[in-house]
Amino acid sequence: MKKTRYTVAVIGATGAVGRESLEILQERKFPLEALRLFASKRSAGESLPCQGREWRIEELTPGGPFEGIDFAFVSATDAISREYGPRLAEAGVTVIDDSAVFRMDADVPLVVPEVNAHALASATRRIIAIPNCTTTPLVMVLKPIHDAARVKRVVVTTFQSVSGTGAAAMDELIEQTKALLSFKEVKAEVYPHQIAFNCLPHVGSFGEGGECSEETKIVNETRKILEEPQMRVTATTVRVPVLRCHSEAVNIETERPLTPNEARALLSAMPGVIVFDDPVRKLYPMPLDAAGKDEVFVGRIREDRSITNGLNLWIVSDNLRKGAALNAVQIAEAIIARA
């Protein structure tokens, strides 16, 4: 007999994404049998609400126990994913992992349900990865364009909010801003430089070719999700003093012509995407408006006349929702629907 209610674990329950997961499980009336919240020792014993009940936070330790858990949403650190991902999977748990640890593994599907739910069938290790919070909105916009006109090349520049780093980074932006406005000393601990009233062309860590890890992720993950291992993508990723929501300026070259109006029609028909594009009336996506929303917003859709088949557009999405917690919950829902 098919299960109708599920036991869900949230690993990293007190983090920015973990807390968002609880809100989303509640909003979407996810069929919860029970909720297991895991965090560090510091938070153990406290409790958090979801679906009208209070759930006690447990300390995450190798002993678990993890038996009986159906789905685990893992959003903590790469080290925790590396250790607990396989451990949970061995205990029979379907792991939906938000880290970069497993994303590029051939036997781990990297899934945005609206784009490649079919890839869930290949989750032989019982680990499913969700993409980086800048990749998810990007592939949701690229997918219908690629299907219609074949994407030849993408140049993307990101404007990433501090919540992508976590709750401590949000506090740091606020504290730095307060300090500046009262002429006090600014402390930078989460980021290497002041983020308040500044831009840092640096997300993640730097590798050999001068790219930062976020830039490499966008390229590799986009190719994997769209199943185009040679797709030509280049990225520049920048942290901006915004609390929530990532924005992306995207330049797209297609093989076949596609007018801005055709692109608007394709994107309007894409589940999870909202076209918000009337700049003369000063309507375009902004981080402020997209915060707390489930959809990926796209606007500033216009011809790029510097090439034959070129489009420019502007994407904004809530990095904690579709960029992380929502996408993970949607994957669990898709697995349930497939069962």
Add this chain to the structure above:
Amino acid sequence: MKKTRYTVAVIGATGAVGRESLEILQERKFPLEALRLFASKRSAGESLPCQGREWRIEELTPGGPFEGIDFAFVSATDAISREYGPRLAEAGVTVIDDSAVFRMDADVPLVVPEVNAHALASATRRIIAIPNCTTTPLVMVLKPIHDAARVKRVVVTTFQSVSGTGAAAMDELIEQTKALLSFKEVKAEVYPHQIAFNCLPHVGSFGEGGECSEETKIVNETRKILEEPQMRVTATTVRVPVLRCHSEAVNIETERPLTPNEARALLSAMPGVIVFDDPVRKLYPMPLDAAGKDEVFVGRIREDRSITNGLNLWIVSDNLRKGAALNAVQIAEAIIARA
């Protein structure tokens, strides 16, 4: 006999660029005979210091008088440039104009002295335009790359500070930030939306094809300054909650190959450009560091492997200095040197 000291007018003396002009005239020990400061009636009668003297602010009226002025730095509104530019030129003044009014006129040179000082010879109308504050740093970086490897196409995304709009916009960002931190109502007057903790993909006004005027300016002005009327350039311009300095993510395709190291060498040799590029040590240009500096800073120089001859790089420059007041003063200096 050649003059050795000059009478300079600053039109818009109390604005963000006007005040910067006074600082720059002082720092560079510009050979001032006298300074004439013009502003609206509101500021007339007040005075501002420069080179150890106080200069009274006059109300700008059609009657001037403008005779005897050698150079006028005009940085107010398009309407003021349109009215007073020709009037000053007719009175024998060399007008160095910061507005968009004359930039694309065939008989008005559009000058960044390090890039195209030779164009000053064609100032038959005695009006010289300075480029938009995002174009100036861009062409300073493109010029040596174009000379060495021929630029085929440029995709640029800007991160523009509020000081590009003026002093009132700087106040608005500060006031909105204060209001948000104290849970008070946020007022947006200068911009159509809240700029604090937000990004607005909107600089200037929107035209027919969905481009905003700042995007069109970057394309047209870059072509004019580099004397490449067909150069393929596309831009997305975004206002970010930064007080001062504009940043630009630039993707460049060249005809001939150019390694990042070759680009670094070329850019290091370019007057007015500083290569600041050691990301592993967390050194890259940032608005915070570039504020008050004369140079254009470039970093994050790396290969774009999505095309055969591709480079990505990141530019930061002080929009009030090289982007406006400094470039204007340098033009006056270049004219004096040529005389």
